[in-house]
Amino acid sequence: MSATFNLAGETATQFLPILYLFGFGILAGVPSIVLSRLLMTRRRYNPVKFLPMECGQVPSGEGRSHFMMQYYSYILMFVVFDVMSIFLYAWGVTFFSIPKEATLPMMGFLGIMFAAMGYALFLAGRKGIW
Structure with a gap:
């Protein structure tokens, strides 16, 4: 066939x-x-209909507020490790059935991911939130 x-x-x-x-x-x-x-x-056309409302009340104050960035580095590490774990699981399941030359791209991927995590931790340390 x-x-x-x-x-x-x-x-x-x-x-x-x-x-x-x-x-x-x-x-x-x-x-x-x-x-x-x-x-x-x-x-x-009703101009009142297009006003921003907060539970029927006209909003007061600013629309944007300051968010605490204290857990920013944890979020970045979670995203990096989450993506890495998905690909590592798929690679680990097929490790013995794929040729050994396929480990080189995976090592490159791990290098890129660890570099991204290191850069995120570096930025978090510079901002004083780590």
Whole structure:
């Protein structure tokens, strides 16, 4: 059994259900949007409606506030170790079935991740939050 693909024949028919689904989405979506625009009631512009509200009250004070960055370095380390653990798990499961030359890209990946973690810790130390 050969692993060649005929892009003109058999594979094109395999995408027909996806094309049917896409066409059905267009045929069902567009008329419903047009009908909702035609049947909606026209309302006058109300400037109060577009004001920002806090539970029905007009907001007071600034919209932005200062956030404590005390756990910033922990968040950065979590993100780095989270991504690293996903790839290390997949690599560890297939370690004995892949060629040994595949360890070099993984070592490069680990080097990049440890460099990112070191840089994050360096920045955290410079800001005095570590």
